[in-house]
Amino acid sequence: MVASEIRALFAVAARPEIVSLAGGMPFIAALPLDAVGEMAGQLVTDRGAVALQYGSGQGDPGLREEICEVMSLEGIRAHPDEVVVTVGSQQALDLITKIFVDPGDVVLAEGPSYVGALGTFASYQAQVVHIPMDDHGLVPEALEEAITRLADEGRRVKFLYTVPSFHNPAGVTLDAARRARVLSICQREGFPVIEDNPYGLLGFDGEPQRALRADDAQGVVYLGTFSKTIAPGLRVGWVAAPPGVRDRLVLAAESAVLCHSSLAQLMVREYLATQPWREQVKVFRELYRERRDAMLESLAALMPASCRWTRPGGGFYVWLQLPPGVDSKAMLPRAISSRVAYVPGTGFYADGSGADHLRLSYCFPAPDRIREGVRRLAEVVGAEVELLSTFGVVPAPGTVSQTTVSQTPAPR
Amino acid sequence: MSDLGHVVILAGGLSPEREVSLRSGDRLRDALQEAGVDATTADADSVLIPSIIADPPDVVFPAIHGACGEDGSIREVLALLGVPYVGSTADASRFAFDKPTAKAIVRSAGLLTPESVTLPRETFHDLGASAVLDRIVATLGLPLFVKPARGGSALGAARVMTAEELPGAMIGCFAYGDTALVERCISGTEVAVGVFDFGRGPEVLPAVEIVPVGGAFDYAARYTTGRTEFFTPARLPADVAVTAAAAAVTAHSVLGLRDLSRTDLIVSGREVFFLEVNVAPGMTETSTLPMALAAAGLDLGVACRDLLCLAAARGS
Numbered sequence: 001m002v003a004s005e006i007r008a009l010f011a012v013a014a015r016p017e018i019v020s021l022a023g024g025m026p027f028i029a030a031l032p033l034d035a036v037g038e039m040a041g042q043l044v045t046d047r048g049a050v051a052l053q054y055g056s057g058q059g060d061p062g063l064r065e066e067i068c069e070v071m072s073l074e075g076i077r078a079h080p081d082e083v084v085v086t087v088g089s090q091q092a093l094d095l096i097t098k099i100f101v102d103p104g105d106v107v108l109a110e111g112p113s114y115v116g117a118l119g120t121f122a123s124y125q126a127q128v129v130h131i132p133m134d135d136h137g138l139v140p141e142a143l144e145e146a147i148t149r150l151a152d153e154g155r156r157v158k159f160l161y162t163v164p165s166f167h168n169p170a171g172v173t174l175d176a177a178r179r180a181r182v183l184s185i186c187q188r189e190g191f192p193v194i195e196d197n198p199y200g201l202l203g204f205d206g207e208p209q210r211a212l213r214a215d216d217a218q219g220v221v222y223l224g225t226f227s228k229t230i231a232p233g234l235r236v237g238w239v240a241a242p243p244g245v246r247d248r249l250v251l252a253a254e255s256a257v258l259c260h261s262s263l264a265q266l267m268v269r270e271y272l273a274t275q276p277w278r279e280q281v282k283v284f285r286e287l288y289r290e291r292r293d294a295m296l297e298s299l300a301a302l303m304p305a306s307c308r309w310t311r312p313g314g315g316f317y318v319w320l321q322l323p324p325g326v327d328s329k330a331m332l333p334r335a336i337s338s339r340v341a342y343v344p345g346t347g348f349y350a351d352g353s354g355a356d357h358l359r360l361s362y363c364f365p366a367p368d369r370i371r372e373g374v375r376r377l378a379e380v381v382g383a384e385v386e387l388l389s390t391f392g393v394v395p396a397p398g399t400v401s402q403t404t405v406s407q408t409p410a411p412r
Numbered sequence: 413m414s415d416l417g418h419v420v421i422l423a424g425g426l427s428p429e430r431e432v433s434l435r436s437g438d439r440l441r442d443a444l445q446e447a448g449v450d451a452t453t454a455d456a457d458s459v460l461i462p463s464i465i466a467d468p469p470d471v472v473f474p475a476i477h478g479a480c481g482e483d484g485s486i487r488e489v490l491a492l493l494g495v496p497y498v499g500s501t502a503d504a505s506r507f508a509f510d511k512p513t514a515k516a517i518v519r520s521a522g523l524l525t526p527e528s529v530t531l532p533r534e535t536f537h538d539l540g541a542s543a544v545l546d547r548i549v550a551t552l553g554l555p556l557f558v559k560p561a562r563g564g565s566a567l568g569a570a571r572v573m574t575a576e577e578l579p580g581a582m583i584g585c586f587a588y589g590d591t592a593l594v595e596r597c598i599s600g601t602e603v604a605v606g607v608f609d610f611g612r613g614p615e616v617l618p619a620v621e622i623v624p625v626g627g628a629f630d631y632a633a634r635y636t637t638g639r640t641e642f643f644t645p646a647r648l649p650a651d652v653a654v655t656a657a658a659a660a661v662t663a664h665s666v667l668g669l670r671d672l673s674r675t676d677l678i679v680s681g682r683e684v685f686f687l688e689v690n691v692a693p694g695m696t697e698t699s700t701l702p703m704a705l706a707a708a709g710l711d712l713g714v715a716c717r718d719l720l721c722l723a724a725a726r727g728s
Contacts, residue, residue, distance in 0.1 A: 008567075011431035017457070018426075333428055333568065333587040387586055390537045391579040 006344070009332050013341035019373030021295075021360040022341040024168065024316050026228050030287055035275060043270050044263075055262040057254035058246075059085025059238070063269040067238050070272070071224065074200050075214035078240045082217075084249045085260050089198060089223040089237035093120045095252045096194060096221060099245070100158045101126045106150055108160040110138050112319070112348030112357070114168045114196065117161055121350070126158070128350035135310065137174030138162060140181040147189055159192045159221075165209050166199035166315025169348050169359035173209060173313055183216050192245075196223045201281050203314035204289040218242050226268055228316075229281050234264045288316065294367035295360065298374035304381055309360075316363040319345075321356060322381065325388045328358040331380060340376035416449055416720055417470030422486060424455035427478030428567050428588065436475045436695035439702070440716060443695075444473075447713030449720065456486055464493050471724045472497040473716065474692055478564050481692045483509045494728040498719045500691045504668040508689050511561050511593050514667060518686045521666040523659050525686040526678075527552055528595040530561055533586050541579065548594055549575045555597040558582060560589035564690065566630050571597055600680030603646045604700040605660035606693065607673050610718050614664050616657040617704035619677075621646035642700065644707040648679060655684045663689050671719050674701050 013020045043051055058064070064080035071078055086092040093116065101107065103125035109117065111130025121128050129150065132142045143160070150157055160182070164174035174182065186193050195212045203209065213222035225237035239249055253260075271277060295318055299309055306323035322328060328344035335341060345357030360377075362370055421444070423437020424430055437453040444451040454460060456476055472495050480486050484502035491502060500508065507513050512530040519525050529548055536544055548556070558581040559569035568588030570581040585592045606617035621643040624630070648656060660675040663686060667673075674693035678685045693701040695712070702712050 008428050008431045011434070012426055012428060015426060015430075015457070330584060330587055336428065337588075386537070387533065387583055390533070391541045391583055 006329065006332065006347075009336050010341070012336050018336065018339050018341050019365060019369050019376065020341045021362070021365070021370070021373045021377070022343045023364060024361050025364045026232060026316075027284070027287060027364055028231055028233075030283055031231060031280065032275070036271065039270055039274060040267055043266055047266065051263045051266045053262055055259045055265065057259050058250045059083065059260055060262065060265040060269060063236075063265045063272075064238075066269055066272040067224065067240075070201075070229075071211070071213075071222070071240060074197070074208045074211040076211050076222065076240065077214070078217070078222075082240050082243070082246055084239045084241065084246055084253060085265055086237045086239060086253065087257060087260060088227055088232070088235045089196060089225040089239075090116055090120070091253070091256070092223045092237055092239040092249075093117055093194075093196070094123075095249050095256065096159075096223075096239070096245075097121060097124045097126065098252055099248050100192075105158045106155050107158055108143070108146060109350075110162060110167065110170070112169050112345060112354055113161065113350075114163055115343075115347045117196065118348070118350050121161075127155070129157075130349060130351065130353075131160075133167070133170055133172060135172055137164060137167065137172050137178055138182060140178055140185060143182065143185055147185070157189065157191050159194050160186055161194045161196065162212075163196045163198075164212060165197055166202065166312055167317075168199070168315065169317050169343070169345075170319040171310040171312030171315060171317045172319075173203075176210070179210070179212055180215070183212060183219065187216065187219050193220045194223065195220050198223075198225045198228050199315035200224075201229055202285055202288060202316075204285060204292065205313055213240060221245055229284065230268060230271060230277070234268055235261070236264050236268045285314075288314075288363055291362040291365070291367055291370055292318075294370045295362040295374060298371045302374055302378035304378070304385060306385075307381065316361050318360045318362065320358050320360055322358065323385050324356075326381065326384050327355045329355055331384050334384065335377065335380045338376045338380050340373045340380065342377065416717070416724060418467075419444065419449050419451040419471050419473060419720055420464075420469040421451055421453045421473045421475050422456055422460075422481070423453045423475045424457070425476040425478065425480045425486075426456075427476075427480060427563075429477035429481075429564055432694060432696060433475060433477045433481065435697075436477065436699065439697065440473065440475055440695045440712070443711070443713030444716055444720075445713070447711065447717045449713070449717050456480055461489070461493065464495060468493070468495060470496070471720045473720060474499055475695060477690075477692055477694065479509075479562065482564070482690065483562065491728065496723045496726060496728050498716070498723045499671050500667075500669045500673070504670065505691045508667045508669060508673070508691050509562055511559070511688050512591075514663075514689055515686065517666055518659075518663050518689075521662055523662055523686045524683055526557070526595040526598050528593055530591060530593050532591045534590075536582070541582070545575070545578050545582070549578065552594065552596045556581075557595045557597040558585045559593050559595070560585055561591040561593045563588050569630070598678050598680050598685050600678045600685075601646065601648065603648070603656055603677050603679060604704070605656055605675050605677060606701045606704040607660050607664040607669075607675070608705075608715060608719070609664075609671055610715075611722050614661045616661055617701075617710075618645035618707040619648065619653060619656050619660075620644045620700040620704050620707075621648070622700065640698065642703055644700075644703050646679075649682075652679060652682055652684065655682075659684050659686060671722065672701075 064083040101124045107126040213220040222240040309320040343359040345354030423433045484506035488502040490497045515525045556572040568585045572581045602622040603619040605619045623641040663675045664673045674690045676687040
């Protein structure tokens with residue numbers, strides 16, 4: 001691991017004096033911790049011989065049944081045999097990339113894309129080709145163009161990686177018409193879609209969006225997680241995959257970790273079976289909606305007119321475009337000095353672009369802290385615009401230095 | 413355990429050097445504990461003053477780098493609390509931390525230091541950046557070295573080879589502070605020279621030569637194992653090594669520093685130039701002061717324990 005200035009700045013951002021709009025930590029304090037604690041104690045007392053023993057590489061069968069129930073909320077009809085429990089969906093990403101990707105293979109991903117996925121793809125030496133997005137998510141025409149161009153170049157696409165709902169970091173959601181088009185394009189081309197859906201149940205308006213997996217059980221590998229709907233500390237995620245992929249995932253998971261924590265899996269299973277988890281998800285949704293509103297209202301009131309940002313219908317993130325020439329990475333030290341933190345956009349691209357954007361998260365700080373954070377950020381951006389105007393510098397695109405280390409704080 | 417009583421190492425703070433400081437603090441705590449000292453670490457935050465009042469430590473070892481730790485402020489607070497501490501006073505730290513001030517003081521004592529100009533961002537705004545930058549290049553020439561007037565670990569610092577690179581370097585510098593120091597860039601051998609004073613007057617440690625693998629001793633090169641080669645003692649001709657050692661002692665003395673310091677120098681030919689001095693030098697596994705102590709046959713924990721004993725005897 002290479003030490004970097006960005007990591008040094010994030011070490012400061014973790015301090016309570018800083019309003020951190022950087023990390024993507026779920027607001028765990030909203031959980032009924034007493035009830036969860038009692039449940040956990042009872043679990044060990046009653047079923048400790050199982051909970052503290054090795055388990056199966058595919059995951060606890062009862063939990064896999066519960067997972068199918070959870071996925072049904074997004075229109076997915078899956079059998080527990082199709083599900084593999086993983087150590088968060090991050091391990092699922094790692095296993096899938098290990099299975100599918102040889103060094104030099106192309107992985108398609110939205111631009112920007114989830115930083116944890118980019119790190120995994122880089123570790124297997126995949127070549128990430130970004131597909132642009134707009135307010136309705138990934139642009140199918142751009143996907144077509146990229147596929148044609150790559151075919152002309154003789155480069156092999158292994159899969160499309162997408163976060164279709166409440167994207168991290170872009171905050172946008174792939175609309176229904178585009179979902180069908182994206183599926184049809186990938187079916188025609190014969191490569192799978194990796195659907196990463198950590199925020200699907202955290203929409204603020206109406207019913208959950210229908211998952212891509214709901215309309216193509218053979219062509220979509222679905223990644224889910226309880227990190228946002230229960231707690232990330234449990235590290236329980238899953239993959240729903242067609243049988244051929246599932247078998248290889250189980251073997252790869254056994255090679256990697258032998259089996260997932262039985263205790264963590266049984267805690268999730270027990271939580272789903274005994275706690276009012278659907279109501280708890282509603283509590284989370286309302287909490288995050290209030291925070292989203294605080295952020296959007298503050299941005300509208302305070303940010304310079306030349307800034308643009310997305311208006312997420314769920315999830316954790318707003319993706320903000322800075323005034324021309326302002327570099328989010330170069331501005332970070334000044335922001336930290338002003339006691340506010342964000343994530344520079346460069347971390348969300350494999351090609352070093354993204355300096356003109358930054359990611360703001362509203363999931364963790366209380367609304368008044370969010371307002372204060374945006375107030376500080378607006379001042380920092382204003383000062384940066386003035387500095388650029390003083391020196392007359394507009395950095396040329398692509399001059400941002402590339403780095404191989406994570407440019408975001410640890411939590412997604 | 414020693415008869416020092418309880419020792420608190422201050423580490424962390426809110427400067428961009430927080431992570432480095434935490435690593436310095438942990439290493440120092442471990443070394444002191446091995447030397448028999450009852451040492452713990454504490455951050456400089458809102459619970460510091462109440463906790464010191466509730467349970468006053470016998471001595472404090474400030475290991476906070478950058479602003480707050482080295483600009484004198486935390487030392488001022490320790491003096492207000494009446495707690496003895498290792499290292500330079502608040503006043504001396506303030507002069508040393510401000511690079512242009514430190515350069516002016518050591519120059520008046522006869523040391524060489526690269527020609528430079530110091531300007532706040534407002535000057536560029538008010539007078540027009542290009543006119544000011546043109547004069548800087550015309551006067552100091554190229555290449556140049558741009559760095560924040562106050563700050564450390566090379567954060568916000570950049571070597572500028574062409575006039576076109578200068579505006580971008582200024583913006584990078586102003587991200588870390590509101591005043592920039594623009595120096596003529598002297599090519600040569602970078603060395604760091606530690607000075608300890610165990611009550612017998614300043615004693616110089618062997619110079620550590622710094623050779624960054626990638627060419628620049630930037631933040632990553634400083635704190636990533638293997639990114640920089642170190643030679644201790646520095647590969648300098650004997651007479652130049654003596655000049656470098658004398659320069660570090662002079663800097664320590666004329667700036668009125670106490671207990672310990674680390675002076676960064678650049679050796680060009682037979683000339684030794686002062687770059688800056690640190691009153692809370694890094695103590696991480698890639699920091700030069702612990703290397704210099706080891707080369708001198710001194711144990712980090714024992715040496716720092718001796719400084720703590722001096723501070724305890726000195727009182728607040």
